[in-house]
Amino acid sequence: MEEVDVEPTVTVNVHTSPPRCFHSLLSSPSPLIPLCYAICSFISDAKGSGCSFIHEVRKDEDIYSPILRKLFNESHHIFVGLQTIREDLPSKNKKNQFVSISKNYRSVIRACMEELQQVAVSTKEAAVATQYGNQVSILLAIELIWNLCEVLFIDAAPAGSLLLHLLDWVRLHKADVDEKAREVLQSESPAEHRDYWDVPGGNQTLTEFDVKWRHWHDEVNRCLQDNSFASNRHLEIICKILAGDEDTLLEHKELLSTWYHFLVTRLLFSHPTVKPTELHYYAQSCLTMFLDSRSVPEPLDNILLAAFEFDIHQVIKDCSIALNNWWFVAHLTDLLDHCKLLQSHNLHFGSNLREFLLLEYASGLFTHHSLWQLAVDYFDHCPEFGHVYLELQIERVPLDTERKALKVLRICDQRQMSEQVRSICKIMAMRALRNNRLGSALSWSIRAKDAAFATLISERFLQDYCTRGTFSDLDLIDNLGPAMLLSDRLTFLGKYREFHKLYGEKRFGEAAKLLLSLMTAKIAPRSFWMTLLTDALPLLEQKEVIFSADQTHELMFCLEELTSCLNASALGSPKTSQDEDIELTKVELLRLSLARNLAMAIIKEGTVEA
Amino acid sequence: MENINAKYVSQKISKTRWRLVSHASLQQPDVFATGSWDNEVNKISFWSIGNHGSSDMDDGFEGDPQLLCEHKHDGDVLDLQFLDQDRIVTTSSTGAVTIFRLHQNSQTISVAQRWPRAHGFPCENAPCTGVVCSSPEIVTVGEDGKIIVFRADQEGVIRVIENADSSTIHAVTYLRTTEILTVNSIGQLKLWDFRQQSNAPSQILSLSGDRVPLHCVDRHPNQQHIVATGGQDGMLCVWDVRQGSTPFSLMEAHSAEMWEVRFHPTNPDHLFTCSEDGSLLHWETSTSSDMPSFLQGGRNNSMISRSAMAPAGGNQSLINAWLSGDSSKGRLETTHMLPSQTLSVNSLDVLGQCLVCGTDGEAIFVNRQVPV
Numbered sequence: 002m003e004e005v006d007v008e009p010t011v012t013v014n015v016h017t018s019p020p021r022c023f024h025s026l027l028s029s030p031s032p033l034i035p036l037c038y039a040i041c042s043f044i045s046d047a048k049g050s051g052c053s054f055i056h057e058v059r060k061d062e063d064i065y066s067p068i069l070r071k072l073f074n075e076s077h078h079i080f081v082g083l084q085t086i087r088e089d090l091p092s093k094n095k096k097n098q099f100v101s102i103s104k105n106y107r108s109v110i111r112a113c114m115e116e117l118q119q120v121a122v123s124t125k126e127a128a129v130a131t132q133y134g135n136q137v138s139i140l141l142a143i144e145l146i147w148n149l150c151e152v153l154f155i156d157a158a159p160a161g162s163l164l165l166h167l168l169d170w171v172r173l174h175k176a177d178v179d180e181k182a183r184e185v186l187q188s189e190s191p192a193e194h195r196d197y198w199d200v201p202g203g204n205q206t207l208t209e210f211d212v213k214w215r216h217w218h219d220e221v222n223r224c225l226q227d228n229s230f231a232s233n234r235h236l237e238i239i240c241k242i243l244a245g246d247e248d249t250l251l252e253h254k255e256l257l258s259t260w261y262h263f264l265v266t267r268l269l270f271s272h273p274t275v276k277p278t279e280l281h282y283y284a285q286s287c288l289t290m291f292l293d294s295r296s297v298p299e300p301l302d303n304i305l306l307a308a309f310e311f312d313i314h315q316v317i318k319d320c321s322i323a324l325n326n327w328w329f330v331a332h333l334t335d336l337l338d339h340c341k342l343l344q345s346h347n348l349h350f351g352s353n354l355r356e357f358l359l360l361e362y363a364s365g366l367f368t369h370h371s372l373w374q375l376a377v378d379y380f381d382h383c384p385e386f387g388h389v390y391l392e393l394q395i396e397r398v399p400l401d402t403e404r405k406a407l408k409v410l411r412i413c414d415q416r417q418m419s420e421q422v423r424s425i426c427k428i429m430a431m432r433a434l435r436n437n438r439l440g441s442a443l444s445w446s447i448r449a450k451d452a453a454f455a456t457l458i459s460e461r462f463l464q465d466y467c468t469r470g471t472f473s474d475l476d477l478i479d480n481l482g483p484a485m486l487l488s489d490r491l492t493f494l495g496k497y498r499e500f501h502k503l504y505g506e507k508r509f510g511e512a513a514k515l516l517l518s519l520m521t522a523k524i525a526p527r528s529f530w531m532t533l534l535t536d537a538l539p540l541l542e543q544k545e546v547i548f549s550a551d552q553t554h555e556l557m558f559c560l561e562e563l564t565s566c567l568n569a570s571a572l573g574s575p576k577t578s579q580d581e582d583i584e585l586t587k588v589e590l591l592r593l594s595l596a597r598n599l600a601m602a603i604i605k606e607g608t609v610e611a
Numbered sequence: 612m613e614n615i616n617a618k619y620v621s622q623k624i625s626k627t628r629w630r631l632v633s634h635a636s637l638q639q640p641d642v643f644a645t646g647s648w649d650n651e652v653n654k655i656s657f658w659s660i661g662n663h664g665s666s667d668m669d670d671g672f673e674g675d676p677q678l679l680c681e682h683k684h685d686g687d688v689l690d691l692q693f694l695d696q697d698r699i700v701t702t703s704s705t706g707a708v709t710i711f712r713l714h715q716n717s718q719t720i721s722v723a724q725r726w727p728r729a730h731g732f733p734c735e736n737a738p739c740t741g742v743v744c745s746s747p748e749i750v751t752v753g754e755d756g757k758i759i760v761f762r763a764d765q766e767g768v769i770r771v772i773e774n775a776d777s778s779t780i781h782a783v784t785y786l787r788t789t790e791i792l793t794v795n796s797i798g799q800l801k802l803w804d805f806r807q808q809s810n811a812p813s814q815i816l817s818l819s820g821d822r823v824p825l826h827c828v829d830r831h832p833n834q835q836h837i838v839a840t841g842g843q844d845g846m847l848c849v850w851d852v853r854q855g856s857t858p859f860s861l862m863e864a865h866s867a868e869m870w871e872v873r874f875h876p877t878n879p880d881h882l883f884t885c886s887e888d889g890s891l892l893h894w895e896t897s898t899s900s901d902m903p904s905f906l907q908g909g910r911n912n913s914m915i916s917r918s919a920m921a922p923a924g925g926n927q928s929l930i931n932a933w934l935s936g937d938s939s940k941g942r943l944e945t946t947h948m949l950p951s952q953t954l955s956v957n958s959l960d961v962l963g964q965c966l967v968c969g970t971d972g973e974a975i976f977v978n979r980q981v982p983v
Contacts, residue, residue, distance in 0.1 A: 070621040074973045081952050371623055371649045374954060374971050402687060402704045402738045403754055403779055403796070404625075405649065407843070408955065408971075411867050411887050436732040438756060440778030444796045444824060474777035476815065480799060484822050 068116050069136065070372070075109045076332055077375040083339060084382045096155075099340050103151040106332060107144055114140040142301055143329050145174050146320065149308050150333060153277065154342055160276040161207045164268055171265045175258075211274050218244065245271030251290060260291035261305055277311070284309035313342060317354065327362035331379075334358050356383045360390055367394045377412055388416070395421055400429065403441075410448070423449045430454050434461070440477040443484070452488040459490035463497075463529065472498060493524045500536070513540050513547045520559045530563050534591055541594040550602040557595050564588055615949065615978045618676050622647035622654060624969025626691040628699070629962040630657075639979070640962045642679070644699055645969055646688025648957075653688055655701060656681035657713055657720070660965075660977055676977055682711060682720035690742045694763060698723060700749055702739035706730040708751050710763060724763070730755050741782040743791065752780035752793055758803065772803070772810045782828045786835055786852070794825035794840055802852065816856045818848070827872045832879050837933060841869030841884055847894075849933045859934045862943075864892060871958050878983045882933075883948075883966065885956035891948045891968055893981070896933060949976060 083102050086095065114137055121133035152158060152166040221244045225237075241249040250257070250267060257263045264287040268275050275283065284306055292298060298306070300323040307315035321330050337343055338355040352360070363379035366372045376394070380387035395413060400406040406429050413421045426449030433441035439458055446454035465473050472478055478498045485495040496519055503512035516537055519525045525533055537556060540547050548556065567584070625648035629640040641660055647653045658676040686703035693699050698712050705727075712723040730739040730753030737755035744750070747763035756776040760769040778796045786792045789805045790813075798821070801812035824843045831837035836853045845865030848858040865886035875881040882894040949956065954971035961967075966978040 067621040070973065071619040074619050074621075078952065078972065085952070370651055371973075374623075402689065404687075404689065404738075404740075407868060408887065415867075436735070436737070436755070438754070438777060438779070440756070440776065440795070440797055441754070444778050444822070447822065474774075476799070476801075476812070477777045477797060480797070480815065480817055480822075482817070482822050483820060 065369075066136070068113060068120065071116075072109060072113045073328065073366070073372055073375060075112075076106060076328070077378065079105050079109065080332060080335065080382075081378050083336065086339070096157075096340075099336065100151065100156050103147070103155050103336060106336070107147055107151070110140055110144045110147070114144070139324070141174070143324075146301075146304055146308070146316070147329070147333060148173065149305060150316065150337070153280075153308055153311065154313060154337060155340055158277070160274050161210065163277055163280075164265070164273050164275060167265045168269065171262050175262060207274055214273055242266075243270060247290070260288045260302065263287050263291050281306070281310040313337060314354070317358075321358075327358060327365060331358040331362035352383070352385045356385055356387075359383050360386060364390065364394070373398055374408075381416075391416070392418055392421060396424060400425070403429070423451060426451060427454065434458070439474050443477065447484050447487060450487070455488035456490040459488065459494045462494055463490075467532065472501075489524060490526065493519065493526065493529075496524060509540060509543065509547045513537075513552065516540075517548075517552055517555060521555060527563070527566065530559060531587070534560060534563070535587065538591065538594055541598045546598065546601045546605050548598055548602065550599060550606055553595055553599045553602055557599075560588070560591055560595065615976050616675060617974045617976050619974050620645075620656075621973055623649050623971050623973055624957060624975060625688050626958045627967050627969045627975065628691055628693055628960045629965065629967065631693050631696060632962065638963075640965050643676075643960065643967050644691060644693070645975065646684065646691045646701055648687035648689070648704075653684045653686065654681045655684050655688060655691065655699070655711060655720070658975070660979070676975060680713070680718045680720050682722075684709075687738070689738055689740050692742050692744050694744050694746050694749070698763070700742050700744055702742045702751055702753075704736070704738040706736045706739050706753060706755075708739060708742065708749070708759075708761065726761065726768070729753075729759055729761075729768070730757060740780065741793075743783050743785055745785060745788065750783055750785075750791055752783045754779045756780060758783070758791075758793065760805070770805070775803070775810065775812070776801070781824065781826045784828050784830050784838075786830060786838075792828060792830070792838060792852070794828045796824035798822040798825055798842065800825070800828070800838070800840065800850065800852075814852070814856075816850060816852065816858075819857055826868055826870055829872050829874050831874055831933070832876050839872050839874065839882060839933070841865075841872045841886075843868050845869050845886055845888070847872065847882075847884055851934060864945075865890060867955075870956070873959060873961055875961055875983055877963070881961075881983045883959055883961050885959045885968055887955040889949070889951070889953040889955055889970070891956050891959060893946045893948050895944045895946075948978065
């Protein structure tokens with residue numbers, strides 16, 4: 002069986018430009034095996050041969066990568082923490098908490114990215130390096146988008162500090178990708194010019210800052226007019242940049258490798274007090290100006306543009322299409338939902354956007370042999386359909402060991418999924434029974450409170466006894482405890498064993514009483530009465546009288562009841578003549594013993610003690 | 612809780628054990644082994660926390676466990692124990708028992724010995740659920756209800772007790788050098804004496820009341836008759852195997868299955884338990900007076916104690932702090948050792964001042980300053 006990795010079609014330029022690659026594989030990670038298989042059959046396998054191998058279908062490569070797994074685990078931890086934030090906190094505190102949670106998510110992404118990067122550069126295999134390099138690029142893009150969403154939506158920075166946050170954003174991602182150019186850019190980087198004026202948010206209002214800035218801007222322009230820097234070309238360029246001259250900025254496109262860097266630079270020098278609502282004008286125009294050589298913007302550009310336009314739904318929609326894993330959109334949407342930024346409009350398929358994405362993500366997780374446990378928590382926090390999804394999925398977890406079954410059962414118990422508990426216990430009990438582990442089977446039926454199965458197990462024990470003459474697994478039967486009451490048959494088994502113990506200890510009187518009560522109280526099944534009566538024989542044949550006259554009468558009554566039943570049923574079932582003979586002999590022996598015992602009992606009870 | 616570091620390792624950890632340190636040196640342990648479960652390819656791994664000789668390491672990041680080496684393992688690692696400094700025994704969900712050897716100088720692991728189908732059913736695999744060893748003897752138990760004794764350098768098995776139990780045996784521990792104690796899924800403790808030839812337990816103890824499966828057992832390091840067990844309902848029971856057939860004290864510990872209970876090996880007034888509910892508890896008893904016996908006659912803090920009759924006579928100084936008695940001079944403290952909201956903590960081990968535990972959230976937590 003040959004394993005074929007589904008190779009996504011990817012265009013990538015690692016490390017030379019900001020991340021522009023996305024997996025264009027459109028298959029969603031939900032468990033649509035036929036669809037995936039159909040897609041697989043169109044993609045040729047790695048060797049390009051035309052033979053029909055058996056393909057191992059992998060829907061979602063990412064969750065099988067060991068480094069990315071850490072992302073899933075850590076983000077699960079953050080997710081669960083986010084859900085339990087108390088609703089009654091004042092909104093300012095909540096905003097800070099949401100921002101810090103967002104930063105947590107991002108730091109997890111970065112940690113993952115760094116580890117992938119390390120492996121990518123240190124490995125010797127080209128294929129592995131490419132694959133890890135791809136993943137790094139994707140994570141870079143994800144972090145870029147997330148950071149921008151944090152700045153614009155979660156932190157919701159007002160005008161003034163908005164630009165600062167955008168500066169940080171650009172600088173952070175610029176530094177990731179383009180380290181060589183950084184030294185060159187340092188000299189022209191905005192940071193230097195920060196020292197020229199106090200940034201707002203300190204102790205100035207926006208208008209004060211605006212006024213000051215305009216002063217300074219006019220001054221710069223005046224310098225330009227005066228040609229005071231005409232002698233030094235570089236200084237003049239710098240001056241033009243400071244004045245916010247677009248053409249000069251565009252001339253240095255290679256240094257500003259992305260349009261959003263261009264945007265922020267332009268805003269810095271021409272409109273530092275930009276308001277959030279004005280951003281999208283500048284964004285659109287910068288994008289157009291920057292991309293005049295290329296015909297169409299990349300998906301990443303569209304997503305960022307949508308973010309600048311504050312169109313959250315468009316951002317989520319574009320990300321869902323562009324990425325092949327629901328992880329990013331699910332967590333981001335959940336966070337934005339907690340910040341109350343998503344209008345809750347219901348989708349056609351019921352539930353809101355957040356729940357839909359979380360369900361898709363968790364369903365994908367559930368198909369993983371190990372990460373299914375994380376998915377349970379995600380389902381828990383989908384109020385409308387989570388429970389149903391969980392019920393359907395949890396029964397499909399393969400149960401190789403008892404320990405795993407116990408964990409699955411605990412999950413079901415905690416969520417009152419009693420149907421699933423019963424069915425899982427039944428599976429485990431049947432398996433135990435098949436392997437002749439009657440104690441295990443009993444313990445599973447106790448867990449499920451399954452009386453029917455307990456009856457089945459008792460039947461097995463009794464059958465064993467009838468065929469072998471002794472009980473197996475005495476340690477179990479002797480120590481049933483309150484579990485005995487689970488089913489009538491089980492109670493009978495326990496009591497019957499007790500009878501044997503009493504007999505063994507030669508406490509005949511109690512044994513006799515117990516035996517009789519088993520029949521008269523109808524605890525014993527009718528089919529077993531013959532055996533019980535046969536067990537009574539040695540007691541009847543003892544020298545001293547054990548059964549009293551009344552008891553003997555009752556025994557006789559039971560015998561008659563039994564024989565009349567047998568006669569009635571014997572008409573239907575064919576028996577060999579040997580069997581019939583044995584039956585008849587037994588009955589006759591019993592009748593004889595009972596009669597003799599009755600005689601002795603009457604005499605004994607009638608005798609006056611001398 | 613500030614001293615606890617989490618490390619995400621991309622595999623669900625089923626067992627973790629410190630490597631033994633020689634008793635002569637007072638070194639803190641520096642290497643631990645972990646086994647994974649529920650993976651497509653399970654592994655055993657050795658990790659180092661770099662504790663070589665230097666005490667008071669207060670920089671958290673330096674103590675991050677570093678992977679030394681790892682090796683593929685067939686099936687889930689259900690139990691793991693160090694045989695000696697270089698060898699560990701693991702038991703698998705395929706029923707196999709394997710001895711791995713760690714080569715210190717090359718930092719590699721190799722399979723030293725393997726018994727592939729030690730435990731099994733006639734038509735399918737039976738997971739081998741527990742192992743305990745006292746070099747060179749190894750004792751394993753499994754879902755097939757068998758107890759098997761091996762010797763580390765011999766091919767076959769030394770002794771098999773077939774049908775030792777009609778239900779699954781979950782854990783085993785040594786009581787004395789020739790006696791072991793097993794716990795099973797119908798709530799019984801059974802003592803087995805290897806000097807006897809018969810295949811029946813020498814003693815059976817169980818809880819009165821519901822037959823709750825027991826998952827873990829550990830013996831007091833100094834007093835061989837005291838045993839602690841934990842079960843499906845999360846109750847911690849302390850038993851005295853000499854007396855009676857019911858536990859001496861029961862304490863509500865966790866809200867879900869208790870997977871592991873460990874006495875601290877050198878400071879047995881401290882006990883640690885971990886559970887499916889994601890918590891790891893540190894239990895500490897103390898006697899606050901000169902009287903060595905302490906008792907919780909009724910309810911005290913989080914403990915519900917059901918005391919049997921007081922130990923008949925006997926030397927006061929031998930009465931253990933964990934058993935109930937007749938005066939309430941002592942106290943029992945419980946502390947949570949992990950940040951909340953972790954997935955199930957499957958295993959823990961404690962040695963000296965270091966505690967390591969592994970969770971289903973694919974994380975390992977190491978605490979190097981356990982207050983003992």
